[in-house]
Amino acid sequence: MKITVVGTGYVGLVTGACFAEVGHVVTCIDIDSKKVALLKVGVLPFYEPGLDTLVERNLLDGRLKFQDDFLLLDEECKVFFIAVPTPSMPDGSCNLNYVINALQSICENTKGSIIVVIKSTTPAGTIFKLEQLIQGYSFQERTIDLVSNPEFLKEGSAVSDCMKPDRIIVGSNSKYALSELRSLYAPFTLNHDRILEMDAASSEMTKYASNAMLATRISFMNELAKTCEKVGANIHSVRIGMGSDSRIGYHFLYAGIGWGGSCFPKDIRALMDLSKSHDCPATILEAVYNVNQKQKGLLVEKIQRYFDFDLQNKVVALWGLSFKPDTDDIREAPSLAIIEALLKLGAHVRVYDPICMGSVKELYPTIEVCQDPYHASQQADCTALITEWKLFRSTDFKKLKMNMQGKAFFDGRNQFNPQMVESFGFDYIGIGQGRVISCEDSLV
Ligand code: NAD
Numbered sequence: 001m002k003i004t005v006v007g008t009g010y011v012g013l014v015t016g017a018c019f020a021e022v023g024h025v026v027t028c029i030d031i032d033s034k035k036v037a038l039l040k041v042g043v044l045p046f047y048e049p050g051l052d053t054l055v056e057r058n059l060l061d062g063r064l065k066f067q068d069d070f071l072l073l074d075e076e077c078k079v080f081f082i083a084v085p086t087p088s089m090p091d092g093s094c095n096l097n098y099v100i101n102a103l104q105s106i107c108e109n110t111k112g113s114i115i116v117v118i119k120s121t122t123p124a125g126t127i128f129k130l131e132q133l134i135q136g137y138s139f140q141e142r143t144i145d146l147v148s149n150p151e152f153l154k155e156g157s158a159v160s161d162c163m164k165p166d167r168i169i170v171g172s173n174s175k176y177a178l179s180e181l182r183s184l185y186a187p188f189t190l191n192h193d194r195i196l197e198m199d200a201a202s203s204e205m206t207k208y209a210s211n212a213m214l215a216t217r218i219s220f221m222n223e224l225a226k227t228c229e230k231v232g233a234n235i236h237s238v239r240i241g242m243g244s245d246s247r248i249g250y251h252f253l254y255a256g257i258g259w260g261g262s263c264f265p266k267d268i269r270a271l272m273d274l275s276k277s278h279d280c281p282a283t284i285l286e287a288v289y290n291v292n293q294k295q296k297g298l299l300v301e302k303i304q305r306y307f308d309f310d311l312q313n314k315v316v317a318l319w320g321l322s323f324k325p326d327t328d329d330i331r332e333a334p335s336l337a338i339i340e341a342l343l344k345l346g347a348h349v350r351v352y353d354p355i356c357m358g359s360v361k362e363l364y365p366t367i368e369v370c371q372d373p374y375h376a377s378q379q380a381d382c383t384a385l386i387t388e389w390k391l392f393r394s395t396d397f398k399k400l401k402m403n404m405q406g407k408a409f410f411d412g413r414n415q416f417n418p419q420m421v422e423s424f425g426f427d428y429i430g431i432g433q434g435r436v437i438s439c440e441d442s443l444v
Contacts, residue, residue, distance in 0.1 A: 001024050001025070001079065001183070001184055002024070002026075002027075002074060002076055002077040002078070002079070003016075003019050003023045003024050003025070003026050003027070003077065003079050003080075003081065003184070004026070004027045004028075004029060004073065004074065004077045004079070004080045004081070004106075005019070005026060005027070005028045005029070005080075005081045005083060006029050006030075006080060006081065006082045006083065006084060006102045006105075006106065006341050007029075007030060007083040007085075007098075007102065007120075008028045008029075008030040008032075008035060008036070008039060008045070008066065009045075009046075009081065009083065009084075009085070010046060010048065010153075010155055010158065010262070010329070011027065011083040011119055011120075011151045011153065012028060012030070012081070012083030012084075012161050013039075013044070013045075013048075013051065013055070014048065014051060014120070014153060014159060014330040015066060015081060015083060015119060015151070015162060016028040016064060016081075016402065017051060017054040017055050017058060017159075017236070018054070018162040018188075019162055019184075020054075020058035020063040020064040020424060021054055021057075021058060021062075022187035022188065023063070023164070023187065025063050025379040026058075026063060026065075027065050027066075027073075027074060027077065028064070028065070028066050028067075029066075029067050029068065029069075029070065029073075030066070030068060031068060032045075032068070032380065033068045036066045036067060036068040038432075039055070039066040040065075040066050041057075041110070042055060042056045042059055046327075046328055046329070047154070047327065047328040047355050047356075048155065048159065048327070049156065049157070049159065049326055050157050050159040050160070051158070051159055051328070052133035055136075055159040055371050056224055056441070059138070060444070064427050070105040070106070070108070070109045071109060073106070073109045073110055075111065075112075076111070077110075077114075077186065078112070078113070078114050078115060078180075078335045079114070079115045079117065079180065079181075080110075080114060080115070080116045080117065081117045081149075082099055082102045082103060082106075082116060082117065082118050082119060082120055083119040083120055083151070084098040084099055084101075084102045084120055085098050085120070086099060086121050086122055086266070086270075086300075087266055088100065088265075088266040088269050088270065091273065092270065092272060092273045093269075093270060093273040093274075093277075094121075094122065094123050094126075094266075094270040094273070094274075096122065096126060098120070098359070099118065099120050099122060100128070100130070100133065100169035101105045103116060103133070103134060103326065104134075106143060107134050107137040107144060108137075110140070112141075112142060113141075113142050113143045113144070113145075114144055114145075115144075115145045115146075115147060115174075115177045115180055115181070116144060116145070116146050116147070117146075117147045117148075117149045117170075117181065118130070118146065118147065118148050118149065119149055119150065119151045119152075121150055121204075121207050121208070121211075121237075121263065121267055121270075122148070122204055122272065123204060123208070123271070123273075123274045124202075124204040124205040124208070124271055125201055125204070125274075126128075126148075126199035126204060127147075127171070127178050127201070127204065128200065128201065129144050129439060130146055131146055134146075136183070142333050145172060145174040145176065145177035146172065146174075146177075147170055147171065147172040147174070147177050147181060147200070148169075148170070148171040148172065148200040148201075148203040148204050149168070149169065149170050149171070149181065149203070150169055150203060150206065150207035151207075152166065152167070152169075152207070152210065152311065155261070155262075155324070155326070155327035155329055156324060156325060156326030156327045156393040157326070162188075163188065164188070165188060165194055166429055167186050167194050167195075167196050168188065168189070168194050168195045168196070169196050169198065169206055169207075170195060170196070170203065170339070171197070171198045171199055171200035171201070171202060171203025171204065172199075172200055173199065173200065174318060178197050181195075182195055191289075194340070197375070205435075208267055208270065208274075209271075211263055211264055211267040211268070212267070212271055212285060212288070213270055214252045214267055215259055215264045215288055215289075215292070216284065216285075216288045217251075217252040217253055217290075218252055218253075218254065218255075218256070218258075218259050218292075219259075219287070219288040219291040219292050219295070220288075220292055221235060221239065221253050221254065221432075222255050222258065222292070222295045222432075223291050224238065224432070225255035225431050225432025226432070227380060228432040228433070228434045229432055229433065229434045230434065231434055232434040233434050234432070234433050234434060235255045235414070235431065235432030235433065236255075236414055236432075236433065237259050238432075239253045239255075240253065254413070254414070255414060255431045255432040256295075256412060256414065256431055257295060257296065257298060257299045257334045257338070257386065257412040257413070257431065258292045258293075258295035258296040258298070258334045258335045259292055259334075259439055260296075260323040260332040260334050261323040261324065261329060261332060261333070262323075262329055262332070264290075264329040264332075265289075265332045266332075268285055268288065268289050269289070271285060271420055272285045272286060272289065283316050284337075285373075288393055295334075296334045296337040296338070297337065297341065298431070299334075299338055299384060299386075299410060299412050300338055300342060300345070300352075301343040302410060302429055303316065303342070303382060303384065303408075303410060304345070306382065306408050306410075306427070306429065307381070307382075311342065311345040311346055311347040312345070312346035313346060313347070313348060314346075314347045314348070314381045314382070315347070315350060315380045315381050315405070315406075316342055316347045316348070316349050316350070316380065316381065316382055316384065317350045317351070317370075317373075317376040317377040317378075317380040317382070317383040317384065317404075318335060318338065318339070318349060318350070318351045318352075318374050318376070318383075318384050318386050319351075319352055319353075319358050319376065319377075319383065319384065319385045319386060319387070319389075320335070320352075320353050320385065320386040320387025320388065320389050320392065321333060321335040321351060321357065321360045321386060321387060322335075322353060322355060322356045322387050323335075323352035323387070324388075325387055325389045325390065326389075327355075328355040328356040328359070329356075330359055330360060333387075334386065334387045334412075335351075335360065335387065336360070336363065338386065339351075339360070339364050339367060339386075340364070343366065348368070348377070349364070349366075349367045349368070350367070350368045350370055350375075350376045350377070350378070350380060351367055351368070351369055351370065351376055352369075352370045352371075352372060352373045352375065352376035353387065353389070354389055354391065357369040358377065362378045372397055373391075373392065373395070373400075374396075374400060374403050377400055377403050377404050378403050378404075379403075379404065379405050380403075380404045380405065380406060381404070381405060381406035381408070382404075382406050382409070382410060383400065383404065383408070383409050383410070384409075384410035385409075385410065385411050385412050385413055385415060385416075386412050386413075387413070388413040388415050392415065395416075397409075397420075397421055397424040397426065398424055400424075401424050401425050401426065407425055407426050407427055408426070408427045408429065409421055409426045409427065409428050409429070410429045410430075411428065411429065411430040411431070412431065413431075414430045414431055414432070414433070416428070416430075418430060418433060
């Protein structure tokens with residue numbers, strides 16, 4: 001089948017490449033001409049494990065192509081996916097302008113009946129509004145069916161998430177559109193049926209509800225972590241204890257320095273806005289969001305306390321900058337709030353991240369980017385783990401200790417055994433680990 005994917009970002013490019021991989025003929029279109037020029041020669045605009053191989057293979061085989069001009073849309077293509085941004089407006093509501101522009105470009109540059117699938121995350125009710133908006137483009141011989149098909153891939157494992165999805169949610173009033181999507185997705189559901197059909201508003205709501213639930217679990221643990229520190233409990237043990245209940249499970253119960261990224265923050269804001277605009281107080285969501293805003297400041301607070309609230313000229317090494325491992329995405333990453341606060345307090349910030357130092361340096365030119373974690377920690381007064389890239393797991397703490405001038409290790413992701421780290425002469429400070437620490441001032 002011929003497919004066009006509009007938007008070649010984290011979602012659009014992965015979707016396009018995966019559809020091509022299973023034999024569909026895919027055109028990816030983006031208004032960013034520079035991006036398109038690079039993609040035409042197989043250069044990816046972002047880092048996503050395994051995606052380069054997929055793009056290269058399908059480009060060579062002629063099943064995947066890139067263009068920047070809607071005037072050149074293939075007349076034979078009848079299914080269009082929209083995967084453009086839906087960022088926050090200043091008031092927290094969802095900005096639908098990119099989706100509307102993409103939809104209008106498709107409608108204006110096609111003739112026959114088409115199906116337009118909205119992969120972008122849109123608030124419940126958007127499909128209905130879009131249907132009203134494009135009424136003028138439909139006439140007797142031409143129908144434009146809209147489908148909500150929210151994306152659940154995770155950056156860092158996007159290719160496998162897309163090739164082996166947990167579920168594929170499709171929401172539409174059009175039986176024809178739903179059956180076409182069933183055929184399109186058939187290669188991904190051979191093992192068992194993963195397609196869940198529903199109305200468009202429920203499909204849109206499912207995406208927000210899923211992200212909100214995951215964010216809630218993390219904020220809940222972060223809130224508990226604070227109490228754990230006060231009462232001498234360990235949030236890590238609590239997670240194991242809770243998670244062993246099969247009704248709860250272990251996932252997304254990690255306390256840390258807060259959630260960020262391109263989806264959770266903006267989606268929670270959009271859901272809060274949607275609830276409020278329908279007179280349904282978003283009490284739980286507001287708490288989830290506020291706990292997270294505070295959590296982003298927690299690490300700096302701990303560093304400040306350790307150094308008696310004087311960070312002037314202190315050298316702070318930060319390990320990891322992306323909002324999570326295996327991605328170069330820094331949108332709303334906790335690292336940004338941390339760097340900003342540290343710089344304001346007069347600290348000298350040295351950073352190491354395997355992928356995204358360049359983009360962070362553009363935002364904060366005074367930080368020092370380093371060639372490896374030990375280099376970042378050279379002469380540092382403290383080291384803080386911000387993003388739990390796997391490469392940090394085998395840290396040589398003996399070497400690290402010799403590199404640093406201070407002895408504080410802040411484990412923002414609770415990745416290390418405190419006793420092990422302390423056995424190398426460090427003061428270990430984690431999150432929610434209520435225990436007597438060896439630095440002078442108790443952090444609790
Ligand atoms: P992105 O910013 O990485 O990419 C969006 C692309 O769309 C950009 O390349 C941009 O140039 C292009 N674009 C914008 N307007 C266009 C237009 N009118 N025509 C053609 N191209 C246009 O965005 P993303 O992270 O891929 O997110 C896309 C959508 O998917 C958002 O709604 C997001 O919430 C949702 N989503 C994202 C993820 C994720 O992990 N990134 C996961 C699930 C859902």
